[in-house]
Amino acid sequence: MPPIPGSGLAKGLAVTLRTMTKKTVTEQYPDAQPELPPRTRGVIGLFEENCTVCMLCARECPDWCIYIDSHKETVPAATPGGRDRSRNVLDRFAIDFSLCMYCGICIEVCPFDALFWSPEFEYSETDIRDLTHERDKLREWMWTVPAPPALDPGAEEPKELAAARKTADKLAARQETARQEVAQATERHADEQARAAERPTRPMGDSKQQTDQPRTDHPRPDRNQPYPSPKPDRPEQEGRE
Structure with missing residues (x-):
């Protein structure tokens, strides 16, 4: 069937009207x-x-x-x-x-x-x-550069992120262990200071009084008594030349 004369022009005008x-x-x-x-x-x-x-x-x-x-x-x-x-x-x-x-x-x-x-x-x-x-x-x-899009809910985590997270977890664990050790050492030091403060201390005058008192455990010898004579020497062996 031959095209109707003017049909192409009509289609073009229809597109123009829709766009307007x-x-x-x-x-x-x-x-x-x-x-x-x-x-x-x-x-x-x-x-x-x-x-x-x-x-x-x-x-x-x-x-x-x-x-x-x-x-x-x-x-x-x-x-x-x-x-x-x-x-x-x-x-x-x-x-x-x-x-x-x-x-x-x-x-x-x-x-x-x-x-x-x-x-x-x-x-x-x-x-x-x-x-x-x-x-x-x-x-x-x-x-x-924009950030990469988020992964799908069922997608696997990239190996780079998993390795980086593993390293970060190890570092955090080491830091936590070091912090606990420092806290324990500080607590022990505080306990030692508290125990040292609770110990009874000797008054300052006691040491002087004890120094002035005479000692009774080892009596001093009397100067008027003569000194004990020394022990005699062992007899010489007979037949000694």
Whole structure:
């Protein structure tokens, strides 16, 4: 059946009439900030402490817009007789957002959670060279990264949180044990002081009176009596030459 002449125009006018009766959704940016969804891909933030310079993000980036420089340094052994080990130290981490297509592959492949999405998008520049953000600028974006969503009620707790909670519980137990030991030592010291205060003390005059009194347990010899004669020597053996 051939189309009725003017049917397309009628459909278009119908869409226009339906749209005219609806409320407008235009947001007056920048006077009014838009409400962005929680997983908005605005800019990438770097958590430098987690970066191990594994280079996975730079190798997997399809635009080659991630630049990483590092050097190796020797770490002495932690125990006597142990072997020294070497580690990579990050010197430069930069992302050129003039080339980035916001695919998020670098964030997905990072095994140490060093890269995160931030919903911030107001970082336009008049010079294209300023769109290359160094690690200091990337670190500042971390303050705008939203908190992760809550887990489902039946989901398992992440291993990192379980390990951190276990370490915190051990530390709290040690602190509680140390606090109890200090409290017990303080209580024992207070008891000893209380017992020492309850002991009867000798008056100050008693010692002088006892010193002035003559001793009766060992009588002093009379000076008028002669001293006892010494014992005679043993007789010499007969036949001694």
